[in-house]
Amino acid sequence: MGLEAKELIKYLDQLLSSQLFDDYAPNGLQIEGASELKKVAFAVSATQDSIQKSVDWGAQALITHHGVFWKYQGARPISGAWGKRIQACIKNDLNLISYHLPLDAHPEIGNAVALAGQLGLKNLSSFALYKKQPLGTKGELPKPMKASQFKVELEKILNREVILASADENQNIHKVGIITGGANNEWIKALEDGLDAYITGEISEYNWHDTKEAGIHYYACGHHSTERYGIQALMENIQAKYPDLNCLFIDSDNPV
Numbered sequence: 001m002g003l004e005a006k007e008l009i010k011y012l013d014q015l016l017s018s019q020l021f022d023d024y025a026p027n028g029l030q031i032e033g034a035s036e037l038k039k040v041a042f043a044v045s046a047t048q049d050s051i052q053k054s055v056d057w058g059a060q061a062l063i064t065h066h067g068v069f070w071k072y073q074g075a076r077p078i079s080g081a082w083g084k085r086i087q088a089c090i091k092n093d094l095n096l097i098s099y100h101l102p103l104d105a106h107p108e109i110g111n112a113v114a115l116a117g118q119l120g121l122k123n124l125s126s127f128a129l130y131k132k133q134p135l136g137t138k139g140e141l142p143k144p145m146k147a148s149q150f151k152v153e154l155e156k157i158l159n160r161e162v163i164l165a166s167a168d169e170n171q172n173i174h175k176v177g178i179i180t181g182g183a184n185n186e187w188i189k190a191l192e193d194g195l196d197a198y199i200t201g202e203i204s205e206y207n208w209h210d211t212k213e214a215g216i217h218y219y220a221c222g223h224h225s226t227e228r229y230g231i232q233a234l235m236e237n238i239q240a241k242y243p244d245l246n247c248l249f250i251d252s253d254n255p256v
Helices: 005-015 048-057 080-091 101-105 111-119 147-158 184-192 205-214 228-241
Strands: 028-031 039-045 061-066 095-098 122-130 133-146 163-165 172-178 197-200 217-220 246-249
Touching: 005 028, 005 061, 005 095, 005 228, 028 080, 039 048, 039 228, 048 061, 048 080, 061 228, 101 111, 101 133, 101 228, 111 122, 111 133, 111 147, 111 172, 111 228, 122 172, 122 184, 133 147, 133 184, 147 163, 147 172, 147 197, 147 217, 163 205, 184 197, 184 205, 205 217, 228 246
Parallel strands: 039 061, 039 246, 061 095, 172 197, 197 217
Antiparallel strands: 028 095, 122 133, 133 172, 163 217
């Protein structure tokens, strides 16, 4: 006998406190599939590739950070390339379970805190409230480091080029705020908190000028790259909770 899908979803809803978040997407079950789970795949995003690899592996569920439904889409036909994602889940009885902001913000296994752990940040605490719930985490480097050197450290950990917007890369940084993904305009919250640096996934043209002029060091590290760690931490949590469940992380070759 496998694990009941509804039991796993109930556990995830409670673990991630999904009911507390006013999100841009439905959190939890997005597409219903098999009622019994033996294999569960994990990925940052529900794409044709991650869905097909889940099916090929024999999974009954795919858990992601980015699902297939977003409020901005509105009512739309299930067609085209996007529709094929949904069709593949339904055809293969694959549950699609997704958690967006709840996974970003979780204080133990969230995207931000998981990245902070990779960076060795200390004295972590929740950061940047959005409708009374945090979006990320903030912490301190074990010892101050030049902004330019911290960029090098980020590139080593993430294995990708990092964009640094800084008025003076020779300045030391100590206090760092992190909101993963597409939170390019939330750097102002780091400034308001008196932090030295801000890490997120993306950067817009105006962020480059605004952050330099404001005197904060802004690191754009890639949307996908910054959100690879939370979903893996969630997988490890589920594997520990349900040791008989077979789990697999499916990565994506996404440079953005």
